[in-house]
Amino acid sequence: MKIKIILGIIVVAIVAFLVVNNLLLSPSEKSLVEKIKERGKIIVGTSADWPPFEYIDSSGGYAGIDIEIAKEIAKKLGVELEIKDMGFDSLIAALKGGQIDIIIADMAITPERELEVDFSMPYFIDYFVFVTLSSSDVKSIEDLYGEKIGVQTGTTQEEWANSVLAGNCTIVSYERVFPEMVLELKKGELKAILIGKFVADVIVSMDNDLKIAIEVPETTEYAAIAVPQGAEDLKFIVNQVIKELLETGKLKQIVEAEVEEFIGVKS
Ligand code: ARG
Numbered sequence: 001m002k003i004k005i006i007l008g009i010i011v012v013a014i015v016a017f018l019v020v021n022n023l024l025l026s027p028s029e030k031s032l033v034e035k036i037k038e039r040g041k042i043i044v045g046t047s048a049d050w051p052p053f054e055y056i057d058s059s060g061g062y063a064g065i066d067i068e069i070a071k072e073i074a075k076k077l078g079v080e081l082e083i084k085d086m087g088f089d090s091l092i093a094a095l096k097g098g099q100i101d102i103i104i105a106d107m108a109i110t111p112e113r114e115l116e117v118d119f120s121m122p123y124f125i126d127y128f129v130f131v132t133l134s135s136s137d138v139k140s141i142e143d144l145y146g147e148k149i150g151v152q153t154g155t156t157q158e159e160w161a162n163s164v165l166a167g168n169c170t171i172v173s174y175e176r177v178f179p180e181m182v183l184e185l186k187k188g189e190l191k192a193i194l195i196g197k198f199v200a201d202v203i204v205s206m207d208n209d210l211k212i213a214i215e216v217p218e219t220t221e222y223a224a225i226a227v228p229q230g231a232e233d234l235k236f237i238v239n240q241v242i243k244e245l246l247e248t249g250k251l252k253q254i255v256e257a258e259v260e261e262f263i264g265v266k267s
Contacts (some may be wrong), residue, residue, distance in 0.1 A: 045100030089154025
């Protein structure tokens, strides 16, 4: 009799264990890394208008520092890489909606974004600058009052401009920075554009008509890779890749090579 009860308890325990485990391992609960490996590819969202981080090269392919980092992550996972190019302001919704697995777009860590996505460790530090025509006499932010300033929709530059310059300048938001917003500046439609210094450096170095007119070092920000909230295993692998790239000096090499590549290709 006793044995029957014990056996009964064991059977119930095993069944309970299987039910719980099955629930934990049901398809919808698979970890993102498992899903990516099963699919055989990682889908990376970016906004390919921001050289040398990401841009469309002369052959129509995606190139840049972030694309190289994406390749390293795909390699670490042992999967193919698919790049999805979209408006910068659509990236977070696409990540939350599962259309992309990660965002690599020189995206800065901000408290607002942290409410919606998880960030890796930072891999780049930068601040904002105003780029104008070389012929411009703009030297300070006050010189921009009453003028039209271009920013990219959904960026930290847009947020900063709207809080610091609103009322004094007309802020015009663009979906794409390079080449679209840069061309508007060159046409004289805008007095200045507000972009990251690193991006400005490469654009200005290959275009004599443009210069960095004002630097805003107090806007320093840290770029990181965004993963869906709670995707701990994917974040772990992304962090491993970034750490290796930083520690081995490979990131520095990638940055140098990509700057050269962009300036060389476009000039
Ligand atoms: N660092 C800025 C931000 O996080 C701008 C990034 C723009 N990136 C791009 N691929 N267009 O908002």
